[in-house]
Amino acid sequence: MSDTLSRITLARRPKGDPVPEDFKLETGACPSPAEGDVLIEVTHLSLDPYMRGRMDEAKSYAPSVDLGGTMTGQGVGRVLESKADDFAEGDIVTGMTGWASHACLPGSELRKLDPSLPPSTALGVLGMPGLTGWVGLHSFGKPKKGETLVVGAATGPVGSMVGQLAKQMGLRTVAIAGGDEKCRLATDTFGFDAAIDHRAHDDAKSLRAAIADAAPDGVDIYWENVGGKTLEAVMPLMNVHGRIPLCGMVAWYGGSNIATENQLPGMWRNILVKRLQVSGFIIFDHWDQYPAFLKDVAPKVAAGEITYIEDVATGLENAPDAFIAMLKGGNTGKQIVKL
Amino acid sequence: MSDTLSRITLARRPKGDPVPEDFKLETGACPSPAEGDVLIEVTHLSLDPYMRGRMDEAKSYAPSVDLGGTMTGQGVGRVLESKADDFAEGDIVTGMTGWASHACLPGSELRKLDPSLPPSTALGVLGMPGLTGWVGLHSFGKPKKGETLVVGAATGPVGSMVGQLAKQMGLRTVAIAGGDEKCRLATDTFGFDAAIDHRAHDDAKSLRAAIADAAPDGVDIYWENVGGKTLEAVMPLMNVHGRIPLCGMVAWYGGSNIATENQLPGMWRNILVKRLQVSGFIIFDHWDQYPAFLKDVAPKVAAGEITYIEDVATGLENAPDAFIAMLKGGNTGKQIVKL
Numbered sequence: 001m002s003d004t005l006s007r008i009t010l011a012r013r014p015k016g017d018p019v020p021e022d023f024k025l026e027t028g029a030c031p032s033p034a035e036g037d038v039l040i041e042v043t044h045l046s047l048d049p050y051m052r053g054r055m056d057e058a059k060s061y062a063p064s065v066d067l068g069g070t071m072t073g074q075g076v077g078r079v080l081e082s083k084a085d086d087f088a089e090g091d092i093v094t095g096m097t098g099w100a101s102h103a104c105l106p107g108s109e110l111r112k113l114d115p116s117l118p119p120s121t122a123l124g125v126l127g128m129p130g131l132t133g134w135v136g137l138h139s140f141g142k143p144k145k146g147e148t149l150v151v152g153a154a155t156g157p158v159g160s161m162v163g164q165l166a167k168q169m170g171l172r173t174v175a176i177a178g179g180d181e182k183c184r185l186a187t188d189t190f191g192f193d194a195a196i197d198h199r200a201h202d203d204a205k206s207l208r209a210a211i212a213d214a215a216p217d218g219v220d221i222y223w224e225n226v227g228g229k230t231l232e233a234v235m236p237l238m239n240v241h242g243r244i245p246l247c248g249m250v251a252w253y254g255g256s257n258i259a260t261e262n263q264l265p266g267m268w269r270n271i272l273v274k275r276l277q278v279s280g281f282i283i284f285d286h287w288d289q290y291p292a293f294l295k296d297v298a299p300k301v302a303a304g305e306i307t308y309i310e311d312v313a314t315g316l317e318n319a320p321d322a323f324i325a326m327l328k329g330g331n332t333g334k335q336i337v338k339l
Numbered sequence: 340m341s342d343t344l345s346r347i348t349l350a351r352r353p354k355g356d357p358v359p360e361d362f363k364l365e366t367g368a369c370p371s372p373a374e375g376d377v378l379i380e381v382t383h384l385s386l387d388p389y390m391r392g393r394m395d396e397a398k399s400y401a402p403s404v405d406l407g408g409t410m411t412g413q414g415v416g417r418v419l420e421s422k423a424d425d426f427a428e429g430d431i432v433t434g435m436t437g438w439a440s441h442a443c444l445p446g447s448e449l450r451k452l453d454p455s456l457p458p459s460t461a462l463g464v465l466g467m468p469g470l471t472g473w474v475g476l477h478s479f480g481k482p483k484k485g486e487t488l489v490v491g492a493a494t495g496p497v498g499s500m501v502g503q504l505a506k507q508m509g510l511r512t513v514a515i516a517g518g519d520e521k522c523r524l525a526t527d528t529f530g531f532d533a534a535i536d537h538r539a540h541d542d543a544k545s546l547r548a549a550i551a552d553a554a555p556d557g558v559d560i561y562w563e564n565v566g567g568k569t570l571e572a573v574m575p576l577m578n579v580h581g582r583i584p585l586c587g588m589v590a591w592y593g594g595s596n597i598a599t600e601n602q603l604p605g606m607w608r609n610i611l612v613k614r615l616q617v618s619g620f621i622i623f624d625h626w627d628q629y630p631a632f633l634k635d636v637a638p639k640v641a642a643g644e645i646t647y648i649e650d651v652a653t654g655l656e657n658a659p660d661a662f663i664a665m666l667k668g669g670n671t672g673k674q675i676v677k678l
Contacts, residue, residue: 227604227607231607246607246610246611247611248611264603264606265566267603267606268566268570268585270619271585271617271619272585272586272587272619272621273619273621274619275618275619275620275621275624276617276618276619277616277617277618277619278610278615278616278617278618279614279616279617280609280610280611280612280613280614280615280616281614282611282612282614285614
């Protein structure tokens with residue numbers, strides 16, 4: 001292969017919110033597959049909030065990206081050359097390609113896609129975000145018919161999965177989203193019973209009053225992937241024996257948006273007095289549930305019973321800007337980069 | 340009956356730490372039992388940290404004590420007169436007598452005690468504190484042989500139960516206690532593998548270093564009934580998939596000891612990144628497990644395999660001072676008032 005490899009590397013570690021200078025577009029020779037490997041031309045790249053954590057040196061649940069190393073991430077692509085059993089030129093596959101135009105990966109780390117669905121669904125509604133919502137809701141949210149669920153970042157690929165599954169199970173679903181457009185999407189496209197624009201509320205108290213109106217019986221499950229003002233608003237509304245699956249805290253990722261008041265004692269009091277269950281979880285521990293998830297959800301996606309929205313940026317060189325905007329809520333739906 | 344009833348009432352709601360003026364000793368005529376009721380002469384009264392919450396007007400998991408009302412609490416006593424089936428004069432019983440010399444309660448709310456064990460054990464090692472430790476460790480701590488458990492307030496009636504049960508299950512047990520004497524008790528009497536005096540450490544960082552030394556493989560279960568400095572010290576030492584049964588926050592009950600720094604984002608990050616399970620629980624939800632607890636633990640107490648310490652104050656009039664001292668850690672072992 002004589003193709004040129006393009007990739008986005010980590011030029012420096014961000015201080016707070018990432019900026020374009022933290023990334024660098026580099027080019028080089030395309031790798032050749034060794035025995036057992038597959039060379040892929042990447043067609044779609046997934047951008048996800050967890051990647052922000054990988055840019056820090058701080059110990060997290062997964063290794064940091066090295067300075068000068070390719071940004072990690074899941075991609076979808078077409079097989080250009082295969083030296084692995086089970087894969088042939090032209091197959092559409094997914095794997096951890098990184099932010100790159102091409103990737104050379106062991107066949108054992110790739111998965112062939114069902115050609116009847118758009119390949120990008122493997123990155124969103126039928127990928128890690130969909131699985132996160134499905135596993136977290138069932139395993140840690142433990143939804144019961146008639147209960148009330150509040151979802152932060154409700155039009156994102158995780159939140160929209162959680163909301164749709166819960167609605168189908170007979171829960172009242174309340175969306176928190178940023179801006180009018182996302183609130184409309186939440187109710188009209190994803191079927192939430194109510195949607196609240198957190199940008200219309202300057203502080204947690206005002207946001208709390210709006211959520212209380214939309215959740216007159218209190219909150220049984222709070223899907224927490226935001227932190228900050230939303231967490232502060234919802235916590236006192238939790239019902240006894242409520243559950244808080246915790247899979248993100250995007251409002252706090254950059255180290256910004258941290259109030260000076262010590263909110264911990266109040267939070268702790270709520271967990272205690274309401275007998276809440278707060279369950280931190282990371283989807284990478286639950287990949288074993290992927291086949292069960294796919295069996296349940298893929299037919300629903302094919303039938304239009306579970307819907308999804310993608311926000312598609314074009315060109316690898318635009319991945320950093322799309323990522324930076326996504327962390328600030330600038331995207332609508334699952335953020336994809338089309339190469 | 341012509342006995343005089345003495346009782347301790349709530350004279351005013353405390354601001355922060357309770358003071359003697361918040362209580363009042365009142366006397367009056369002793370009640371006569373109606374049909375179905377039993378009149379008890381209280382011999383032992385239990386003092387427990389949860390009572391601090393009942394003194395506030397704030398909504399908690401149980402109703403507040405009314406101003407002028409008798410302080411609530413569990414007692415043990417002798418039946419003086421019974422108009423209930425199953426109870427006869429001279430029986431030794433336990434129930435929610437309140438802080439009073441006598442109580443008139445329906446037979447259905449009383450339990451007869453096994454005469455082969457000291458009656459005060461029904462308030463401590465075989466009562467609510469013992470049950471709290473037993474239920475919380477098994478249901479929410481989920482201990483596994485070889486793991487490390489850290490216990491706050493380790494020589495208290497809950498902490499000492501947790502430590503002894505865990506040790507018998509093959510865990511490494513680390514006690515946090517206040518002062519040399521309690522640290523010695525923790526290791527010599529309750530069999531903890533190590534004990535750390537939190538008073539010897541001015542800040543969370545220093546306390547954390549001492550706990551890290553005593554828990555070289557990290558912390559799998561943190562028994563959290565303290566809050567404050569101890570919580571802050573332990574949290575970063577938690578292992579992935581650690582569990583935090585949360586049944587108290589005595590350091591924060593009075594509204595004091597609250598640092599000005601906002602510790603919530605850091606705490607939340609730990610729960611997420613380490614995939615911790617934080618489970619608020621209140622023993623009043625779990626009384627159905629009392630028979631199973633008694634069946635398991637009473638023979639161990641009788642055989643000396645589970646040991647306990649009681650701190651006995653004498654005279655109902657001294658209950659407020661004993662309670663105030665207990666909230667500051669002034670007692671050693673289960674606080675009882677002997678009438």
